[in-house]
Amino acid sequence: MKKVLLAFLFVTALILAACGSTDDSSSTDDASASESDSGENTNEEQGTEEEASSETITYEAEDGPIEIPSDPQRIVALANGPNVLALDGNVVGVDEWTYNNPLMEGKLDGIEVVSDENLEKIIELEPDLIIVGSWMKNIDKMKEIAPTIVSTWGSLNYLEQQVEVGKIINKEQEAKDWVEDFETRAKEAGEEIKAKIGEDATVSVFENDAKQLYVFGDNWARGTELLYQTMGLGMPEKVKEKALADGYYTLSLEVLPKFAGDYVVLSKNPDGDNSFFETETWNNIPAVENGQVLELNTKAITYSDPITMEYLLEEFQKFFLEE
Structure with a gap:
């Protein structure tokens, strides 16, 4: 009887051990499956990012x-x-x-x-x-x-x-949206300015550096594109003759007054030789005598990007319309 009882207990123990082993295995398998799924998800995310970054x-x-x-x-x-x-x-x-x-x-x-x-x-x-x-x-x-x-x-x-x-x-659409909006606002500002200063009034854009003076045409930054292309303000005939084709023209001090319009935008280089602006030649220009000169920092206006153009539009509106 004892042998039978011992045998029964032994078999029961084996069954319980087997069940426990099966449960552990199942738990381990579940955990492994979960880790595997997690790993697959991570790999998929990484793959998606890499794929996006590699698209051309x-x-x-x-x-x-x-x-x-x-x-x-x-x-x-x-x-x-x-x-x-x-x-x-x-x-x-x-x-x-x-x-x-x-x-x-x-x-x-x-x-x-x-x-x-x-x-x-x-x-x-x-x-x-x-x-x-x-x-x-x-x-x-x-x-x-x-x-x-x-x-x-x-x-x-x-x-x-x-x-x-x-x-x-x-970002093409964002760029197009800015272009459409800015062009509309700039043209409207140009019409307001011409209504105030006259359709025939002219504007010159000058710049100085350490050794030279320049006058600009309609496509050499410094606000020229905005003033002439979009706002439609007038350019002096002498500037058209000398600077329109190449974009700029180097001036001698003696002839500078011939290129000056009714209004002057001066791209002033803070690091340049500014002594010329103390001379009679400069101060006898009608635009200077009449206080119709807008001085701007050369370092801020040598580009024609939206940041620069928004700044220039605001400065031109203040200069021409609020003076």
């Missing part, structure tokens, strides 16, 4: 079609930097002029200064897109670092250029 589009650049990221995340903008910043593009590097532009203050946190001659710095920034000017050095070498778009100053007007930048950084 074919962009028709000036020098031919180029494969660029459909949504670039690390842009080095040696050209058109302010245009990209105006669209909240993902910029990691800009040129020195953009970096020192007072209008860009507060918009460059975490962004490095780079140049076409410092390729090592560009490599360190790990760009997935580079935008350069056609006049810059080492373009072929930059193309080996990342897809590089070459832009020629003046090949597009300032409104077309912003739309083009929008195409490049996956």
Whole structure:
């Protein structure tokens, strides 16, 4: 009887052990399955992100079609930097002029200064897109670092250029919306200004640097596109003759009064030689005598991007309409 009882207890123990083992195995399998599912989900998410970041589009650049990221995340903008910043593009590097532009203050946190001659710095920034000017050095070498778009100053007007930048950084509609709105507002402002100063009134845009004086045509930044192209304000005949074709004309001090319009926009370089503006030649210009000169910081107005244009539109409205 004892043997039978012992045998029964032994078999019962085996059954219980087997059940326990089965439950543990089931629990372990469930946990493993859960971990596996979690791992698969993580991998799927990573895969989706990698797939998104690796997607490309074919962009028709000036020098031919180029494969660029459909949504670039690390842009080095040696050209058109302010245009990209105006669209909240993902910029990691800009040129020195953009970096020192007072209008860009507060918009460059975490962004490095780079140049076409410092390729090592560009490599360190790990760009997935580079935008350069056609006049810059080492373009072929930059193309080996990342897809590089070459832009020629003046090949597009300032409104077309912003739309083009929008195409490049996956923000075309935002760019088009700004263009439509700004053009409407600027044309309306131009009509108001002409109604006040007269349809025949003329405006000249001058600039000084350390050694020279310049007058500008209608496509050389400094507000020229806005004044002449969009607002439709008048340009002196002498400026049309000498500066319209090339965009600018270098002046001698003696002939400067011949290029001065009824109103003058002076792009004044704070680092230049400003002694000329104390001379009789300058002070005898009618626009100067009549207090019809608007002085602007050269460093703030050497681009034609939305940030600069919005600033200039406001300054021109105050100057012409509130004086």
